[in-house]
Structures are given as C-alpha cells and as structure tokens.
Amino acid sequence: MKKTLVSALTTALVVGAASTTFAAANPFSDVPADHWAYDAVSQLAADGVIEGYGDTTFRGNQNITRYEMAQMIAKAMAKSDVSAADKALIDKLAAEFSDELNNLGVRVSNLERNADKVKWNGKAEYTYWSHRNKDTQDPALKKNNDDQLLFRLEPSAEVNNHWHVNARLDASTDLSKDSTDPSVVRDTAKTHDDGVQDTNVKLKRVWAQGNYDNFQVKLGKFAQIDSDSIFDTAFSGAEVSFGNKVTFTAGAGRQNMDENSDFKQTFDFTKNDKMANYQYAGLGYADGKFVGGVDYHHLNADSFDYTVNKGAKANVEDNANIWLVKAGYQFDKTNGLNGFYANNTSADDFDNAWSAQYSYKGAQAENKGTWGAWAAYRHLGDNTALFSTFDAILAGQKGWEIGANYAPFKNVVATLRYGNGKQLLTDDKIENLFGRIEMFF
Template sequence: MKKTLVSALTTALVVGAASTTFAAANPFSDVPADHWAYDAVSQLAADGVIEGYGDTTFRGNQNITRYEMAQMIAKAMAKTDVSAADKALIDKLAAEFSDELNNLGVRVSNLERNADMVKWNGMARYTYTQDKYEYQGNKLKEKDDKLLLRLEPSAEVNSNWHVKARLEAQTDLKSDEGDNGNVSLKRVWAQGDYNNFQVKLGKFGSTINNTLIFDNPYSGAAVTFGKDLKATLEAGRVGTGELSKTLNGRVFYAKASQLTEDGNKIGLVDKTASYQGIGLAYDNGSKLTGRAGYQHFDWNYDDVDNDDVGIWSVGANYRFDKNVAFDASYAKSNRSLTDYEPNLKEDDGQDKSYAFELDYKGAQKQNAGTWGMWVAYRYLGALTSVKPTYDGIHEGYKGWEVGANYTPFKNVVGTLRYGDTKNLYNNDLKDKIFFGRVEVFF
C-alpha cells in the first residue's frame, strides 16, 4: 500500500475523530505548529487513533502498510459517537481491510464484507455515422443512427479473483423491427490479479495492438506478466462477419471494402476462426512507450488450403509534454489477396497496415471543460487490420482523419471525426466519413 501517513490523514480524520474541535496538544516533535496537518494530527493522537513512534516522531512522509492502516480503522471502529456518514465510511474501509482486521482480532460481519462485492459501471451512447461513397460517377450514401446501453458488472470472488461481464442493448433509430433493442451478453470472463501477473478466462477483448489490428472479443484465455515490460499470451477462437452493398451491379464491401471486376466476394469470411497471439509492451512511466506483437488467425475458408494469416506488429508512443503526443504503428501480414484470388493484381496492398497520429490534450470524462483534438493518417490493409478500433477509416481503405472531443459536463463526452479515404484496391473508390458520438458514463 503505497500511501503516506500524511496523505492518509483525511480518511483517518473522517473515521477516527469524534469531535470537530482541534484543541489537543501535539505530542510529535516532527510536526510543527504551522504544518497544514497539525490540527488533524493532534486530534487523532488525542483520540488514540494514531500513536506515532517511540522516539516522539510521527514520520508523516513514510509509507504505511495495510496492517498499519487496519490498526487505525480498528480504533475508529471502536468509537460510538460518530455520525451516520462516518459510520458508513468506517464500514466500507472495514470491508476493504477485513483480512488485516481479522488478524488483529477485529470481527467484520459477512454483511459488511459483502457490501461492495458486486460493482456496476455503465455507459449510454448515441452515435451518428454517414458514409458517402463515390465510384466512377456513382454515389452511395449510408447512414447509421444508433443508441447503445452498456452495463459492466464486476463481482468479487476473493482477494485475487473477479468475474466481469459486458451487457449491451443497441437500438437502430431507423428501425424498430426484429431484434432491435434486445439485450445481449457481449463479454464475460474470470480475472485473477496477482503481483506482476494476471490471468483471464472466458470471452473478452484482445489487448495486443488492438487499435490497428483486432479489438473484438474472443473466447479463450490470456496471461499477462511483468511490470514495466509486460508480456501477454492469448489463445482461443473468434467469430467474424461480412457486410456487403451492391453498387452498379458489383459487390461492394462498406466496412472491409474490396471490389472485383466480376463481383466475387473476397477477403472476408463468416465462420469461427482459431486465434493465438503474443505481445510485448514497455511502459516505465517515461515519455516513450513501445509495443510489439504477433497474432495468428486460421479463417477456415471453404476450398482454400492456406487460409491462415500471421500478422506482425510494432508501435511506439512519444509524449512531448503533458499536452502533445505522437503515436505510430505498423503491421505486416504473411498473406495477400492474391493467395485467394489469383486473378487480382499482385500489388493489392492488403498485406500491411500503418497509422500515425498526433494528439493534443484530450477530453477527460471526470473533468468538465477538458478537450482534445488529433490528426491522423491511416493505411488499413483488409488482411492485416482485421477489426481495428478506428471509427473514421474502414478496413481496406487509406486516408486522413481529423477529430476532436470535449467534456461539457462531468461524465459526458462528445466526439466528432471526419475521414477522407480511398479504397486500397481501387483508388477510384472513395469514402468520406462523418462521425459523431455522445457518451454518458455512470
């Protein structure tokens, strides 16, 4: 527990001091009368919540242990003349430090222990997207107008393990038919957190270069270990889907767009695939961070022998100061579309992806009035960027994106993006993307 005695005074004062008048004499030689915490230290010492050390020192800048914090909580629990608000805070702290309190011989009831075992977070989100496609004089406009409700419970199993989940209900504002608005379980997993070690089992999202390559959930297991340098191993199965539109008699893919002269479907599959990945991430708190990874997908294409794809990736982020940062990523696949469609030209450009982004500040959901903006160039090969995070540029396209976000109220964030892109297979196929989103967090 990396917390100093001085920084713990606010909590200790609330749960330990029965009175609000600070008139007690200060018994500690290293807390001068003009120190900001002088009154609090004096009162807590008089109440018997803190005792200091035998040499008359308080040592307020020294880190405290969970055991020492539990001692203060135990003394606060023994008090009877506290307000209802203070009593609630004492109970909450007692639940957190129940194991240490039990070792001290202080009983914490199961009701107190279980009070915070299940926690809920959530988000309500409105998203508007407009794609304006143009190809050889033909124009097509696609609009999405959707509301999404997301709930994320976390249930404590023991001090190391939690069960987490994600529930979503999405409504298409253009239609009220079919499964529109039904709640579905998107993710559920058990997570074990240990010192420099984490385990996940179930269905959850990948963390290996998930912005550029793949951020959808998969079913399986993941292990992460390390501190400044973290290594992640992932394995399981993942499902994919395809989206298509017809433009001038040809098959046109709006999201993972490829276009062939004969209208054949290429580069996409609607089956379950096996997945394995390994990633490295370095972050020691300095200005420069780095990442690298390898991910393998076996797509199970019909009538294709070599349908597995291996993707290497590297990336780095450099923060110039507290406001400006630059991020770069590159990924390369061992497959191209010519492996599946021999009639395509050799240089189809789908076997690599890269992205550069310059960020200025950034909206923080907890702080009203914060804002940010960015400019980026992205090249997203369809056989490399399988399901990337980006909303302003689709797989199979390249182009520029600009965006901004703003927090008008606490826990309310608005985002705008604009992307001007071209299809990688055919530069005559263009897509201009207008994206707007409002998120409310709770």
Template sequence: MKKTLVSALTTALVVGAASTTFAAASPFSDVPAEHWAYDAVAQLAQDGIVNGYDGTHFRGDRQVTRYEMAQMVAKAMAKSQNVTVSGNDKALLDKLAAEFADELNNLGVRVANLEKNADKVKWTGEARYRYWSYRDENAAGKKSKDNIDHVSFRLFPTAEINDNWSVKARLTSNFLMNKDNTGTTELSYIFAEGNYGSLNVKAGKMPFYSTNDDGLVMDDFFSGVQATVGSKVKLTAEAGRWNINDRANVAVTKEANKAVPAVKDVASYQGVQLSAEQGKLSGGLGYRHFSSEVFKTASGYKADKDDADILSAGARYTFDKNWAVAGAYAENTDAKSYKKSGSAEIDYKGANKANKGSFGASVAYRHLGSNASLMPTFDTAHANVGTGHDTLNEKGWDFSASYVPMKNTLTTLGYFNGKQFANHNDKAETLYARVSFFF
C-alpha cells in the same frame, strides 16, 4: 455533495475506535470544552486528520468541500493501516473511500481494494449514441450517401470472488435509430480475472485488443485464456477462438467490394505481444496467428491458404501534458493484397470524462488493409459492425475532437477524407460523431 462537521466526526470516530481515550485538549479556540463535539475534534487534531484554519480555528459550522473531505478520509485510511479497526468502522471507511474515489485518486491514494471490498458486486455503465455519414464518389463522378444512427446501452458488472480473483462481464443492447428496429441484447463477454503481483490471468470470453499497435489490428472479443506478466515491460500470451461470424468484415469476404456474407466459422487463435514503457516513450511488438477454412476463399489471400499470420509494431512518445505522437504498422504475411496497415497520429491534450471542460484533438493518416486490420479500433472502420457498410481498404486523413460538456459525458466529432484503394481509388468521405454518458 457537501458535508458539514458530521462527516468529519464520522471519519474521526472510525479511526478513533482503536483509541482508549480521546485527546485531553482541543487546539481550536472556537471549540470550547463544553461543546458537544469537543472530544471528537480533539481526537481529529491529535491524529493529524484536521489542521483547522490559521492554526487556532476549527470553523465547524462551515461546509466542507469534497477535496477537503477526501484529505480527511486519506489520513484516516493511513491511520487505519497501523491500528486495529472494528469491522463496522472498517466498512464505513470503505464506503467513504468509494464515495470520494476520484478525489482520492487525484491525491495519489490507492483505493481500488477498498472499493472492491465495499460491495461484492459493482455496476458501471455507458449509454452511447453514434452517427456516421458516408459520402463516397466513384471514378465516374457518381456519388452515394449512407447515414447510420446507432444506439447502445452497456452494463459492466464486476463481482469479487476473493482477494485475488474477480469476474467481469458486459451486457450490451444495440439498435439502429434510422431503421427503428427492436435491436439485440447480448452478453458481450464474461471472464474470470486473477491478480498475483505482476502476474495477471484471464479465462473466458474477454476483450480482444492489440495493445502493442494501439488497436490497429484488433478491437473485439475472443474466447480463451490470457496471461500477462511484468510491470514496465509486459509479456502477454493468449490463445483461444475468434468468432468470425460475429464480427465478419472484409477480410473474410469472397469479393472485397460486395456485402459481407454470413460466414459460419470460428478461427483458432494464438498470439503473443511485448509492450514496454520508459519515461515518455512506450510501444511494443506483436504476433498473432489465426487459422480457419474461411481464409481459403477470402479476397486477397494465397490459394488454399487457411492461415493469417499478422506481425505488428507500435510506439507513442509524449512530449508534455499537451502533445504526443504515435505510429503503428501491421502486415499479414499470408495475404497477397490488402495485407498492410499503418497509422501515424498527432494528439493534442485529451478529454477526460471525469473533468468537465476538458478537451482533446487529433489528426492522423491511416492506411487500413482488411487482411491486416481484421477489426481495428477506429470509429470510421468500426462502423461496419452490424451496419453492412464496409470502411476498410481505405487510406486518408482522419480528424477528430473530443469535449466533456459535463462530468461523465464525452462527445466526439470526426471527419475522414481519403480513397478506397480496393476500388480503383474511389473517393471516400466520412463524418462521424459520438456522445457517451457514463454512470
């Protein structure tokens, strides 16, 4: 969206509302005293919001780029911090900040609070298509092929309560295109979030992500409370319940190589993680405890043991804007088998959905034991959610590439080649793809 002089004048009038008079003279030769916009342009120049071109021309009939407009809005925002601005003009400036949020962020201008106050409820969303093709082969050479087409539609409302608290939620609709089913719609999570300086508090049903190991152990939801304190070094403590029935995987099956049963159980959960960032290096440690009767009959567990205690660690080193390496390890100290998971990854560049033409690629070696990786974040492992296909207890190489063909559209293509160590090293091969549209 391009704007002409009118936009510039809007910004000028917002910050000029606190002034009693406009500037006495305009520095631009192409804005004479009799010009209808003379006073506003003079005020712009006096306030340092516009500099003109070559020092003498304003060129008010020229269309302004979004970047140029963002620069003017940024300067207006800075001025509004030191003068009294009326309620209507403040609201107008907030809306301008929200409109040019991406450009302002690129300029290093903090606009989160302005965006939040511009509207009490803000909606974002994602429409996503995912495809998997599993091509396995057993020791006798018998091959199997299973294709899955999955579509999801997500809405993310954020409601402002006051300066410190907000409510966040996610509405999700899922269906399988290859089965042409009616699908399901659910409230995936809803929680209240409070921010007090370096302290962040959440309560409700919320995303459950093992940040310290970059999702090797968990990427799901849990109901409870979470508190995080710190900036460069963060300590997170959380407690609540994890619904095993909602996200059943091989860790709660009675036999590792059979379909997941409808387990009606909720595990109590307590966890703590420490994460830190110093220059190009980041990483962390985590401990998570689950307790449920389900574990007593789960494959690979010690007899009559109803606990799962999982320790994990991870680190990432960023060499430059193009290259980074990452690694993570997790172990369930209560399990007899399938108790270890690990991941080593090399990343090149990175696709940013806001930047058309950006791209990234990665290669990784993964070892996913079901009793350590209860619900990992990787596409190959996540496919078992709602599809009936078990992709845990596998090890092998994972290749992926992402590309942004147009703004707010992210595409990913991946390939996994490895073995099922839970099933006598049968071959495991997976093709997967994803297309996401963000709004």
C-alpha cells in the same frame, strides 16, 4: 434448537417481570387482553422489537428459531431511550442469546462487505455516422447514413483479493428506423456500413481475471492485447501476462469472425467454419513517456479464402500470420504521438496496415470543460486490419482523419471525427463523418 415464541417471551417475563411495567396497547388481534403474554407482546411491539404479520395477527404458537429471537433482541439493543428496567431485561436476554447475536453481527457485516464487492459501470451512447463514396455509380454506396443508440453495463465482482469477474452487456437500437429488428440494426461498437446486430441484450464479454505480483491471467471472453490498434475485438479463450515495465503476453482461443463486420467485406461466409483458431504473443514496454511493443497474431479458418498467389494459378489461404509493431511517446501533458505498423505475411494483396497520429490534450469524462484534438493518417489493408474499429477511416481505406472531443458536463463526452481518403480496392474517393455522445455512470 427451536423455541416457541411463547416460551421465549416467558423467559423475558421471568427474568424481568419484577421490575418492568407494561402499558402499551395491544396491536395484535390474536393476543387477547387476558392472555398471559399480553403485556410482554404489547410492550415489545410498541418498542418496535416485534412486528407480527400483515393481517394483524401475532401467531405466537408458531415455532421460531433462536436466530429469529436474536433479531428481535438486536432491535431492542439498538434503542437508546429505554428505561433502566427495560435495559436490564434486554441485557439479560442478550446474555442468553449471545452466540446468535454474534452470528447475526457477522452476517450483517458480510452482507455489507458483499455489497461493496460488486461494482456497476456503464454508459448510454448516441452515434451518428455518414459514409460517402464520391466516385461510385452504385446508389447504395453513394451515401449511407445512420444513427444508433447503445446502452452498456459493465459489472465487476470481487471474488477474493486476487480474482475478479467482469462482464459487458450491450443493447442497441437503430433510431433512424425506430426498430429493434436485427436485420436493420448495425453494431454500434463497430459502426461499419454493413454490420448486422441483434438488438436484444447481449452478453458481449465475460471473464475471470486474476491479478498477482507481476502476473495476470484472464479466462473467458475478453479483448486482446492490441485494443489500441487493429485487434480491437473480443475472443473466447485464455491469456497470461508476466512482468512490470517489460511484459510478455500470450493467449489462445477461438474467434467468431461473423461478429465482426469487417470480415463480411473480405471473406467467404458460405463456408461452414465461421470460427477461427487464434493464438497470439507479444512483448511490451512502458516507462514514463514511452510505450512500445511487438506482437504476433495467428488465425486459421476455412472462411478466410483470400488470394495469396496472383494469375492463373491463384489459390486461397486459410491462415493469417500478422506481425505488429506499435509505439507511443507523450512529450508533455498536452502533446503526444502514437502509431503502429502491421503486416500479414500470408497475404499478397492488402497485406499491410499502419497509422500515425498526433494528439493534443484529450477530454476527461470526470472533468467538465476538458477537451482534445488529433490528426492522423491511416492505411488499413483488408487482409491485415481484420478487427479494426477506427471510425473515420475504415478497413479497406486509406486517408486523413481529424477529430476532437469535449466534456461539456461531468461524465459526458462528445466526439467528432472526419475522414477523407480513398478505397484501396477501387481508388474511389471517400468521406466519412462520425459523431458520438457518451454519458458515463
């Protein structure tokens, strides 16, 4: 039902004119002093109940809804310094528009609650790395340095008590070249030496996640179950997980191998099929100081094309069948061990990857002054470490890594890593330096 503003103000005058005196100046050019509603309009404007339009007009002949009138009454009800006569008028108007005021309250409440449903996290990140091959004669591989800047946003929106929608948006630039040309910018999330990444803002991940008692489901593009080992990348598909201390996880979908620079060293991208069919399943256990798990990963794509038989009858394999065992033990608040071993049963060469790491403490972004250090040995065969994002020992290399991190300020973490080892294919000696500063918000 609609009511003109004139008729609404008439109601106000009829209800309370006998006991109300209006003495405010008129702020509206189209309400003359001899207009019948002059006193009401002037007083309500002076009290901040009505505001008119930016051109100093009131436009009182326009239709307004009862909901719009209720908004005006709500403003008047919020005032605490009104006279007894004005209070009586406001109360009678509130009774007339009680349904609209109730709806208004519900709407305001919902807006406030919806604002709390969406949370934004993210970080700004500066990364420097230097990859060095001490034995090669190729000047392009002798020493390769770069520094990069990444800006990341990670929104999370509540759908209901069980479901959330999550996303990751990344934008990066190559500082050494002061360029956003995708031909010269590397993927800062991977930090490998030949990756190429478009620096326009990219939606890297987006998925819906449902959390229930001892059950979880993910749908969209998200990271797999082995983010702590060699499968640290996102794929598009679905995943379900059951259990509490003992968990079973399974997923399936499609993996874009062209997004990961490790593949460019190993596989044939002249093939049309750059997408791999991907399935995985795993059992995990976590209780107190110990965590562990066994996983199986299967990928199939024409572009794998790695040799599985040596000699004159060599052929190529379009499948990867990778088994992985991982474990970690936290002795106390400061000392911990973790590691994994993986094997690609479809490959003959570079068919295993493993790592063992000792960690002491660890920087906590929320706690200024915290720090940590670690030492590790890693062996990352190309045909198994398909998605590795280790920064000091890369896929196709083996060697020692030492590192440390420190939180100089709240929500700021600085990390240094140094790797020393060999290329698995050529046995060339290598050194890798890695530094990063992250500012979380």
